[in-house]
Amino acid sequence: MAKSGKSQFAILGMLGLLKKSSGYDLKKHMESSTQYFWKETFSSIYPVLEELEEQKLIVKIEKKAKNNRKRNDYILTSKGETVLKNWLMQPVEPMQIRNELMLKLFFGNMVSVEVNIEHLEKQKKELKKKLSIYQEIKHELSDMPTSESLYSLLTLDHGIRQVLSSLEWCDNAIKTLKSVKK
Amino acid sequence: MAKSGKSQFAILGMLGLLKKSSGYDLKKHMESSTQYFWKETFSSIYPVLEELEEQKLIVKIEKKAKNNRKRNDYILTSKGETVLKNWLMQPVEPMQIRNELMLKLFFGNMVSVEVNIEHLEKQKKELKKKLSIYQEIKHELSDMPTSESLYSLLTLDHGIRQVLSSLEWCDNAIKTLKSVKK
DNA sequence: ATGGGCATGTAAGGAGTTACATGATTCA
DNA sequence: TGAATCATGTAACTCCTTACATGCCCAT
Numbered sequence: 001m002a003k004s005g006k007s008q009f010a011i012l013g014m015l016g017l018l019k020k021s022s023g024y025d026l027k028k029h030m031e032s033s034t035q036y037f038w039k040e041t042f043s044s045i046y047p048v049l050e051e052l053e054e055q056k057l058i059v060k061i062e063k064k065a066k067n068n069r070k071r072n073d074y075i076l077t078s079k080g081e082t083v084l085k086n087w088l089m090q091p092v093e094p095m096q097i098r099n100e101l102m103l104k105l106f107f108g109n110m111v112s113v114e115v116n117i118e119h120l121e122k123q124k125k126e127l128k129k130k131l132s133i134y135q136e137i138k139h140e141l142s143d144m145p146t147s148e149s150l151y152s153l154l155t156l157d158h159g160i161r162q163v164l165s166s167l168e169w170c171d172n173a174i175k176t177l178k179s180v181k182k
Numbered sequence: 183m184a185k186s187g188k189s190q191f192a193i194l195g196m197l198g199l200l201k202k203s204s205g206y207d208l209k210k211h212m213e214s215s216t217q218y219f220w221k222e223t224f225s226s227i228y229p230v231l232e233e234l235e236e237q238k239l240i241v242k243i244e245k246k247a248k249n250n251r252k253r254n255d256y257i258l259t260s261k262g263e264t265v266l267k268n269w270l271m272q273p274v275e276p277m278q279i280r281n282e283l284m285l286k287l288f289f290g291n292m293v294s295v296e297v298n299i300e301h302l303e304k305q306k307k308e309l310k311k312k313l314s315i316y317q318e319i320k321h322e323l324s325d326m327p328t329s330e331s332l333y334s335l336l337t338l339d340h341g342i343r344q345v346l347s348s349l350e351w352c353d354n355a356i357k358t359l360k361s362v363k364k
Numbered sequence: 365a366t367g368g369g370c371a372t373g374t375a376a377g378g379a380g381t382t383a384c385a386t387g388a389t390t391c392a
Numbered sequence: 393t394g395a396a397t398c399a400t401g402t403a404a405c406t407c408c409t410t411a412c413a414t415g416c417c418c419a420t
Contacts, residue, residue: 005407006282013289024371037284044408046373069416070371081292088293092283092301094308096381100188101274102219102340107195108333110263111270116333119274126276150362151290151298158284158351165347166340173336180332187379206399226380228401251388252399278409 007044008052010034012076012084015058020075023049033137033152036130036159049074057083105173113181117174124170131163189226190234192216194258194266197240202257205231215319215334218312218341231256239265287355295363299356306352313345 014026014034021029023045030040049072052058057080061073076084101123108116138156141149196208196216203211205227212222231254234240239262243255258266283305290298320338323331 006280006285007407010285013285013292016289016292022371023373034285034288037279037281038288039278039280041409042372043374043410050373072372084289085293088286088289089297091304092286095280095282096221097219098188098221098277099219100277102337103188103192103195103216104270104274105333106216106220106337107198107266107270108336109330110195110198111267115271122273148291150358151287154290154355154358155284155288157354158348161347161351162344165343169340169343172339176332176336189380204399205401223381224400225382225402232401254400 005048007040007048009084009087010038010040011045011048011052012057012080012087015074015076016081016084020061020073022071022073024071034155036134037155052080056080113177117177120170120174120177124167124174127163127167127170131160131167134160134163187230189222189230191266191269192220192222193227193230193234194239194262194269197256197258198263198266202243202255204253204255206253216337218316219337234262238262295359299359302352302356302359306349306356309345309349309352313342313349316342316345 010030011026014029015021018025018029023042027040027042027045030038049058053060053074056077058074058076061075063071063073101119104119105116134156138153138160141152141156146153192212193208196211197203200207200211205224208227209222209224212220231240235242235256238259240256240258243257245253245255283301286301287298316338320335320342323334323338328335
């Protein structure tokens with residue numbers, strides 16, 4: 001099985017959902033669904049796709065689309081499905097989190113209060129942007145039958161709660177820092 | 183400046199807080215303070231320490247402690263302090279998040295509901311463990327004067343809110359999945 | 365005709381992780 | 393005397409990221 005990276009499972013999983021897709025579309029789909037907890041770049045997608053094919057977990061369907069434009073579609077093999085399902089059943093490995101904002105704030109005493117407030121304001125802006133993206137996705141999902149969107153909704157809900165909670169914390173932290181300034 | 187990794191700043195920052203410390207103690211301190219958003223391993227600490235010394239950002243104080251036991255203490259130079267403060271003032275770079283639980287859940291349709299519930303239960307357990315650690319740290323911090331613990335409390339508060347929100351989400355998700363099962 | 369989206373890749377590098385290696389001290 | 397903690401390091405590796413490279417199609 002060689003490669004132990006998680007990218008392969010992200011790709012296998014997306015292929016399981018989409019049934020058939022090109023590397024390009026795989027990425028597009030991730031951008032509009034998993035992007036807030038999982039991203040892949042083309043530079044990882046294409047080599048992994050090749051490797052998965054070698055291992056017979058997926059098969060390539062080279063079809064010259066209408067305009068004989070190059071486009072490689074892939075589909076899961078039953079072996080690939082087995083490997084994917086097996087991974088899905090394995091316990092989640094604890095991830096190492098690295099949060100730069102927290103690190104900077106933790107050392108906040110070494111710079112002015114204003115600097116820290118600025119970091120927080122910037123964070124707030126980004127969180128709000130995220131939130132509106134999530135809400136948009138949620139809107140789109142509401143058109144689908146629940147059975148199909150069940151798990152998307154669950155993960156999305158996590159994202160929304162996370163953002164909401166972070167936003168509250170930001171406001172609180174800013175308030176605290178502003179009161180210290182005086 | 184060569185190395186662009188963040189480890190150096192974590193180390194510089196901890197040295198700024200502790201004033202003087204060995205690689206070993208640096209790690210110990212991180213384990214009891216920043217571990218929920220930042221960790222370093224010995225294998226990264228020692229080489230980085232060496233590199234920082236080369237760049238004159240820190241100085242080594244080789245002192246054979248009492249029992250002539252090897253122990254290298256380091257302190258920040260003023261150049262190191264400048265570099266650290268400069269980094270602290272730079273905007274936080276967006277981090278790429280990879281959440282394996284979310285990824286597995288997103289593909290949850292491909293396995294049984296029970297598997298997904300199990301993942302969530304395991305997550306709950308871990309979150310509760312985290313929460314009790316955080317609360318312990320909070321307790322310890324309450325002995326310190328607020329001015330010194332201000333930023334520790336802010337980051338800790340973030341951790342606590344995050345965990346609480348995740349815990350709520352877990353309960354909700356489990357409830358949803360259990361209702362689907364029937 | 366040119367800029368943006370479609371579409372696929374290669375090459376090099378970097379930062380950090382895992383595994384390995386060593387040895388003194390302290391406590392039970 | 394043996395396990396746990398203190399204490400420092402090296403080597404290999406791995407996965408991912410950044411930068412580079414190419415070329416077609418379509419709309420304005």
